[in-house]
Amino acid sequence: MHIPSLIERKREGGELSPDEIHALITAFTSGEMPDYQMSALAMAIFFKGMSTEETAALTHAMLHSGSSLHWPAGSPMRVDKHSTGGIGDKTSLIIAPLLACDGLWVPMISGRGLGITGGTLDKLESIPGFRTQLSEAEIYRVVERVGCAMIGQTADICPADKKLYALRDVTGTVPSIPLITASILSKKLAEGLDRLVLDVKYGTGAFMKTEAAAHELAQSLVQTGHALGLRSGVRLSRMDEPTGEAAGNALEVAEAVRCLKGEGPPDLEAIVLDLCATVSISSREQLKAKLHAGEAWRKFQQMVASQGGNVESLERMDSLHHTPVIHEVKATRSGIVTRMDARSIGQAVLELGAGRAKAADPVDFAVGVDQMIKVGTEVSLGDVLLRIHARSTSAADAAEAVIRSGISIE
Secondary structure, three states: OOHHHHHHHHHOOOOOOHHHHHHHHHHHHHOOOOHHHHHHHHHHHHHHOOOHHHHHHHHHHHHOOOOOOOOOOOOOOEEEEEEOOOOOOOHHHHHHHHHHOOOOEEEEEEOOOEOOEOOHHHHHOOOOOOOOOOOHHHHHHHHHHHOEEEEEOOOOOOHHHHHHHHHHHHHOOOOOHHHHHHHHHHHHHOOOOOEEEEEEEEOOOOOEOOHHHHHHHHHHHHHHHHHOOOEEEEEEEEOOOOOOOOEOHHHHHHHHHHHHOOOOOHHHHHHHHHHHHHHOOOOHHHHHHHHHOOHHHHHHHHHHHHOOOOHHHHHHHHHHOOOOEEEEEEOOOOEEEEEEOHHHHHHHHHHHHHOOOOOOOOOOOOOEEEOOOOOOOEEOOOOEEEEEEEOOHHHHHHHHHHHHOOEEEO
């Protein structure tokens, strides 16, 4: 295999065969292919794209770069959900236990936040004692006992994806649909799934800014999954305003707990039910009944306990992680709220310390915003639009300035 020739072929818009793609990924994972050559190939893919066959081969090669979960014959159907990210998107915390209430198994591998997009693992780790890094033996044990587990990618699952993503992040090649598709699906296929629901976001607070771009990614995900034998459903979701009423790690867990009790914001509950109904054996109304009866809440507590978390802390997350400053942002005029820009809010929450600029950065579980007014709400002068949880008055003032730039009242 002459790697420069393969890079040149892709640079000129040619196709690589499945065998060539597998050889490249094997060489890259083992260290035989240097990072600078993979960076050049990633840039060629960024500009020239990949066919469905190439993307499927890339996904398959990344999947088989490490180990996968294997479930006993006759075990319940395995399902999962993947979101392309957003602001206030705590749906995974509710979806996993709700689907487990349906007798399904949900071995959910999640990620951390990067940039303005929050990460499920960061939210879960705000629960005292909760372990997101489990061995494969522990994953099997928790899923078989509870029906769901929410975990980070193990060292043995898709090591090629970890290595390639680190390169993409520093070479400007993250926004490549074939590379995004392979990264998402390789990890999901490693879970041993039967069905997957994809929540593809678009808008100011999403990775894909337009509905057309989101549709293109959704089509790539479904077609590639189908080529590899995975049944997938898709929901396109707007992310021009945050999901729910809170953004920030512990604040989002607190809101998820309310939703698990059937007391969550209507927009959060609606998207949870829509996504669950896509892969569930129950109807949307049956799932809603389970949610409001507290079945998912009890299942979530079981999962938290099984993964080492302190169950008693779940109902006092906002007091457990308390900031010195809670600052109210008030309406400067009366009217209808026409804009609560997700990107502005996400940027403010990131700068408060709830997110990270690079993977090694620590996160502050307590900071963020809550009690956010939704677009379409009528407000009067002086009404509270949201609250900022900050470590200092100066940090709260800086966050308010960023957030106000994205609020419109008419």
